[in-house]
Amino acid sequence: MSAELAMLAVAVVTALACALPGTVLVLRRLALVSDAISHAILPGIVLAFFLTHDLNSPLLLIAAAGTGLLTVVLIETVSRSGLVGEDAAIGLVFSALFSLGVILVSRGAKGVHLDVDAVLLGQLALVPFDELVVAGHAVGPKALWSMGVILLANLALVVVAFKELKLAILDAPHAAMLGFSPAVLHYAVMALTSVTAVGAFQAVGSILVVALMVAPPATAYLVSRRFSAMLVASAAFAVTATLAGAAAAFAADVSIAGAMATAAGVQFALVFLLAPRRGLLWQARRRYRQRLEFAGRMLVVHLAHHEGRAEAAVESRPDALHRHLKWSHPFAQRVIRYAAASRLVHVAGPLLELTAEGRRLAHRLIAEGPPRPRV
Amino acid sequence: MLELLRDHTLQVVAAGAGVLGLTAGALGSFAVLRRQSLLGDALSHAALPGIVLAFLLTGSKAPLTLMLGAAAAGWLGTVAVGAVVRRSRLPYDSALGMLLSVFFGFGLVLLTVLAKRPDAAQAGLKTFLFGQAAALLRRDVATMAVLAAITLLLLLAAWKELKLLACDAPFGESLGLAMGRAEALLRVLLVVAIVIGLQTVGVVLMAAMLVAPAVAARQWTGRLGPMVALAGALGAAGGVAGAVLSSMVPRLPTGPTVVLILSVAVATSLVLAPHRGLLWRWLRQRRTRRAPHLDPLLMHLYALSLQHPDDPEHGHRLGVLRTMSPREVDVPAALEALAARGLAQRVGEGLWAPTWLGRREAEKALQREENADVR
Numbered sequence: 001m002s003a004e005l006a007m008l009a010v011a012v013v014t015a016l017a018c019a020l021p022g023t024v025l026v027l028r029r030l031a032l033v034s035d036a037i038s039h040a041i042l043p044g045i046v047l048a049f050f051l052t053h054d055l056n057s058p059l060l061l062i063a064a065a066g067t068g069l070l071t072v073v074l075i076e077t078v079s080r081s082g083l084v085g086e087d088a089a090i091g092l093v094f095s096a097l098f099s100l101g102v103i104l105v106s107r108g109a110k111g112v113h114l115d116v117d118a119v120l121l122g123q124l125a126l127v128p129f130d131e132l133v134v135a136g137h138a139v140g141p142k143a144l145w146s147m148g149v150i151l152l153a154n155l156a157l158v159v160v161a162f163k164e165l166k167l168a169i170l171d172a173p174h175a176a177m178l179g180f181s182p183a184v185l186h187y188a189v190m191a192l193t194s195v196t197a198v199g200a201f202q203a204v205g206s207i208l209v210v211a212l213m214v215a216p217p218a219t220a221y222l223v224s225r226r227f228s229a230m231l232v233a234s235a236a237f238a239v240t241a242t243l244a245g246a247a248a249a250f251a252a253d254v255s256i257a258g259a260m261a262t263a264a265g266v267q268f269a270l271v272f273l274l275a276p277r278r279g280l281l282w283q284a285r286r287r288y289r290q291r292l293e294f295a296g297r298m299l300v301v302h303l304a305h306h307e308g309r310a311e312a313a314v315e316s317r318p319d320a321l322h323r324h325l326k327w328s329h330p331f332a333q334r335v336i337r338y339a340a341a342s343r344l345v346h347v348a349g350p351l352l353e354l355t356a357e358g359r360r361l362a363h364r365l366i367a368e369g370p371p372r373p374r375v
Numbered sequence: 376m377l378e379l380l381r382d383h384t385l386q387v388v389a390a391g392a393g394v395l396g397l398t399a400g401a402l403g404s405f406a407v408l409r410r411q412s413l414l415g416d417a418l419s420h421a422a423l424p425g426i427v428l429a430f431l432l433t434g435s436k437a438p439l440t441l442m443l444g445a446a447a448a449g450w451l452g453t454v455a456v457g458a459v460v461r462r463s464r465l466p467y468d469s470a471l472g473m474l475l476s477v478f479f480g481f482g483l484v485l486l487t488v489l490a491k492r493p494d495a496a497q498a499g500l501k502t503f504l505f506g507q508a509a510a511l512l513r514r515d516v517a518t519m520a521v522l523a524a525i526t527l528l529l530l531l532a533a534w535k536e537l538k539l540l541a542c543d544a545p546f547g548e549s550l551g552l553a554m555g556r557a558e559a560l561l562r563v564l565l566v567v568a569i570v571i572g573l574q575t576v577g578v579v580l581m582a583a584m585l586v587a588p589a590v591a592a593r594q595w596t597g598r599l600g601p602m603v604a605l606a607g608a609l610g611a612a613g614g615v616a617g618a619v620l621s622s623m624v625p626r627l628p629t630g631p632t633v634v635l636i637l638s639v640a641v642a643t644s645l646v647l648a649p650h651r652g653l654l655w656r657w658l659r660q661r662r663t664r665r666a667p668h669l670d671p672l673l674m675h676l677y678a679l680s681l682q683h684p685d686d687p688e689h690g691h692r693l694g695v696l697r698t699m700s701p702r703e704v705d706v707p708a709a710l711e712a713l714a715a716r717g718l719a720q721r722v723g724e725g726l727w728a729p730t731w732l733g734r735r736e737a738e739k740a741l742q743r744e745e746n747a748d749v750r
Contacts, residue, residue: 031472032413039579081653083594083645088412088586095583096638099631106626207420207483211476218469255487261480268473272463280462 006128010143014200015212015238017151021193022213023234027169034213036094038197038206040071042101068194124256143203150199166227208257215264219271241267295335303354304362316351385622388508391516392614395572398523400610402568403585404603408541416582419569420475421452423482438518442570449566506577508629519571526567576630587637594648613637672709675699676729677737690726
């Protein structure tokens with residue numbers, strides 16, 4: 001396996017592993033818990049590292065999962081006391097734990113290689129050179145195997161507890177009433193989030209963990225209406241962001257982790273602007289359409305009012321619209337084009353004339369009167 | 376110790392940390408009350424690309440240039456989050472998480488671009504990531520102090536609007552005050568406070584500088600003015616204490632030390648503060664739980680004393696009180712307990728009466744019950 005391919009494989013597997021718990025976090029409005037966990041696991045990692053002196057030891061994963069759960073429990077305890085808002089509780093807990101971790105690193109890690117840089121930023125470029133050796137054969141990067149296992153664990157949770165997850169996300173009290181335990185599920189998701197975060201931090205760093213856990217699910221949230229669809233879309237967006245980011249990083253020779261986060265953000269921005277039906281452009285187009293449609297109705301009513309009367313020679317001229325309906329000239333032109341295209345009016349020399357269809361619409365609108373407020 | 380305090384470097388670092396603590400504490404109060412504690416976290420991460428870009432464009436490492444870059448990026452970030460939350464159904468916390476990680480990732484990309492430049496002038500920009508209080512120069516602290524003074528003056532100038540914003544924004548709106556403008560001002564001030572702190576405590580721990588002093592101060596007072604003042608004082612004290620402590624102990628980084636000191640202050644305040652503190656609350660609950668029959672007994676004494684309007688301290692016989700109480704109540708012991716709390720008194724052999732305080736307590740309890748009935 002070439003180094004680039006190995007890096008790419010690790011990145012894609014990591015992104016997929018993050019997208020699954022990330023979807024649950026985004027839906028449960030716990031997105032920032034991923035930020036808290038990915039920082040707060042530092043002291044757990046450091047302590048376990050002091051014990052084992054091996055960054056790939058499974059003890060690190062266990063310690064990190066424990067610290068992650070501790071973080072979640074601490075946040076919940078502090079915010080449940082009613083003295084502190086949940087947002088402040090998150091800020092307090094993770095920074096205290098992270099500070100503890102940084103102090104542990106700088107006090108204890110003399111001569112051992114573990115710096116805060118590496119935790120925050122990750123070192124994807126080093127991943128291909130740390131291969132797993134089984135019976136004398138190199139079988140690929142260790143990180144690929146560990147993230148692969150984590151991905152499978154996340155996938156297993158989502159598949160096995162799909163119904164329970166859906167219920168807990170939509171209506172936790174209802175789930176509890178039916179005899180499911182949203183709390184157990186909640187802590188299972190949190191434990192897996194912690195394990196995923198610690199598995200991923202070596203490869204991509206803790207800040208990118210946040211990007212991978214939040215950005216693809218957030219993008220998927222814009223385009224999907226079902227939990228299952230959102231999971232699939234998150235996974236797909238995770239892969240595209242990873243590939244685009246890695247390609248850009250290889251081409252420009254910049255930080256891969258950073259480029260992946262940036263690509264995830266750009267991808268979100270594109271979907272936010274362009275998504276069918278919900279994107280900003282669609283919203284703007286719909287609003288413009290509605291405005292035009294309404295103006296077209298105003299136009300036919302206006303014409304019908306004056307039709308067949310002496311003043312029609314004045315009122316039915318296009319430039320009268322500017323004065324009487326307070327439309328700008330360009331807008332009036334657009335309305336006329338729209339109404340003509342919809343076969344409501346036709347232009348007869350200098351005057352606008354209603355078509356039979358336009359007349360019918362106008363009389364119906366006049367008969368209906370102004371829309372009544374709905375009770 | 377005294378010699379240490381005369382040390383020039385320490386003076387500069389302590390002054391920097393103190394200025395930062397003062398500003399962050401005061402402004403953080405508003406963020407915490409508005410339940411936007413994590414906006415600070417997101418903005419401090421979002422500042423990174425601004426800092427690097429400012430350096431890339433100007434080639435200058437002057438604090439003011441970098442701060443302007445950070446402020447511009449932070450402002451852009453809040454605008455983006457606002458647009459996403461208003462125009463899509465993505466929840467606020469997911470938008471913040473994306474702002475944080477994507478901007479930070481882009482900052483990392485820019486940092487690697489910078490690292491490839493031959494002049495190697497980027498050294499020092501990394502201190503913005505993790506903060507390096509020891510590297511603070513006198514002119515940095517001077518810039519920080521000027522910015523802090525401007526920030527605090529603006530805070531005072533817009534005090535009325537900001538107070539309404541923090542406590543009851545809709546009410547402020549109804550008074551015709553420009554709440555939108557007040558919020559924009561608060562964000563700008565927050566960005567400035569963050570920019571002041573980045574060099575000292577770094578991106579990750581900036582959130583704690585904003586949140587911790589404010590949460591601690593909130594425990595001790597229910598009024599905004601004292602809270603802001605106390606938060607500022609706590610932040611400044613924590614900053615100076617952290618700087619001194621980290622200079623006394625080798626390999627103790629300043630930023631995390633400050634944050635841990637402030638975290639201890641928060642924990643102490645959460646537990647010990649009068650009225651709101653957990654210990655206080657626990658004692659109150661225990662008192663009512665341990666003696667559920669005391670209140671009825673006091674009410675009986677009060678009812679009996681009403682029979683003697685001209686001599687409220689007329690003694691009532693133990694037997695009467697026994698008859699009025701349920702059988703399982705140890706009436707003499709309960710009367711002693713009431714006496715210990717100053718609510719009842721022994722006026723003769725086997726004769727008891729409520730004290731003035733006891734009668735007032737009973738009246739208050741009756742009043743409460745009446746109010747509850749009305750409701």
